[in-house]
Amino acid sequence: MSNGGSSQPRPTRNDRREAAREKARLLREEQKKRDRRKKVIVQSSVIVGVVAVAGLIAFLIFQGIKPAGPGPRNMASDGIVLQGVDGVITAVETPALQPGDDPVPTEQDQSGDVANIVTYLDYLCPYCGQFESTNSETMRTLVESGAATLEVHPIAILTNKSAGTQYSLRAANAAGCVADSSPEAFFDFNEILFENQPEEGSTGLTNDQLKELAAEAGASSQVNACIDEVRFKAWVLDSTERALSGPIPNAEIPAVTGTPTVLVNGKSYGGSLTDAAEFQAFVTQAASESSLESTDDPSATPTPTPTPAQ
Known part of the structure; x- marks a missing residue:
């Protein structure tokens, strides 16, 4: 009588051992395949990462060695020259300095009839802020009346x-941007930067704030992209280095050693930064001394005296 069980013989111990070995071998083969796939994926990821990093490095290097563009127009001397024309402050127009060019010294009035004021300023320098807040209106009046010219050199030592x-x-x-595209607004922009001067050690004004101040001073919207791009960064660095290393044209000092550096007809002002009367007296004296030197110079051509009308 049958019990209905399987007719297959029961696996022997050796059969079970061989089956286990085969299963283990298959598992090892599958693991090796998984390991190879993982290795390929890792290697591919590493290669992609290396390529990406190499691309980033190449981009940064390119940015670092990108040829410097020209400097701002109307600052061929590294400064902008402002003069009075019919009671209005206007800029002397000059072409932009090309990379590698030396600045062109300004031809100053040597007659003694006009005071040639030259300033080297850092917009973060608190002493520059004191000088400007004290003397800006005096210089505005002198320039508008034709009694003086003002040559402003923005530098960055801070x-x-x-x-x-x-x-x-x-x-x-930003000052270079205004000089380049809106020179008629430069005096007001220079003044308004010091009126809104941030404290040394602070984060300073943002680019958006600089653009707002430029617009308030009357500059065109063309300055906005220039400010955002820091278009004249190379020029600022070069002009600052030139000021610090010298020589300073038309001056009794060899180089700028700090800011503000203020010259009147080549003579360095070392007086009070907060006394407008003292600076105005210095301007008058420097112009007077230049007039005497011009009179004493035997090579100077005398100015003819107008013939009275008959």
Whole structure:
């Protein structure tokens, strides 16, 4: 009588051992395949990462060695020259300095009839702020009346004093942007930058704030992209280095050693930064001395005296 069980013989111990070995072998083969696929994926990822990093490095290097563009127009001397024409402050127009060009010294009036005021300023320098807030209106009046010219050199010696934002450099660049495309607004922009001067060590003004101040001073919207791009960064760095290394044309000092550096007819002003009367007296004296020197110079051509009308 049958019990209905399987007719297959029961696996022996050796059969079970061989089956286990075969299963283990298959598992090892599958694991090896998985390991090879994983290795390929990892290697591919590494290669992609290396290519990406290499691309980034190449981009940064390219940015670092990108040829510098020209400097701002109307600043061929590294400064902008402002003069009075019919009671209005206007800029002397000059072409932009090309990369590698030396600045062109300004031909100053040597007659003594006009005071040639030259300033080297850093827009983060608190002492520059004191000088400007004290004497800006005096210089405006002198320039508008034709009694003086004003040559402003924005430099950046406090670039690392603004919590990493490079405000000093960005502000000098913004001044270059205004000189380049809206020179008629430069005096007001220079003045308004000091009226809104941030504290040394702070983050300074943002680019958007610089653009707002430029618009308030009457500059065109063309300055906006220039400010955002820091278009004249290379020029700011070069002109700052030139000011610090010298020589300074038309001056009794060899180089700028700090800001503000203020010259009147080549003579360095070392008086009070907060006394407008003292600076005005210095301007008058320097112009007077230049007039005497011009009179004493035997090579000077005398100015003919007008013949009275008959």
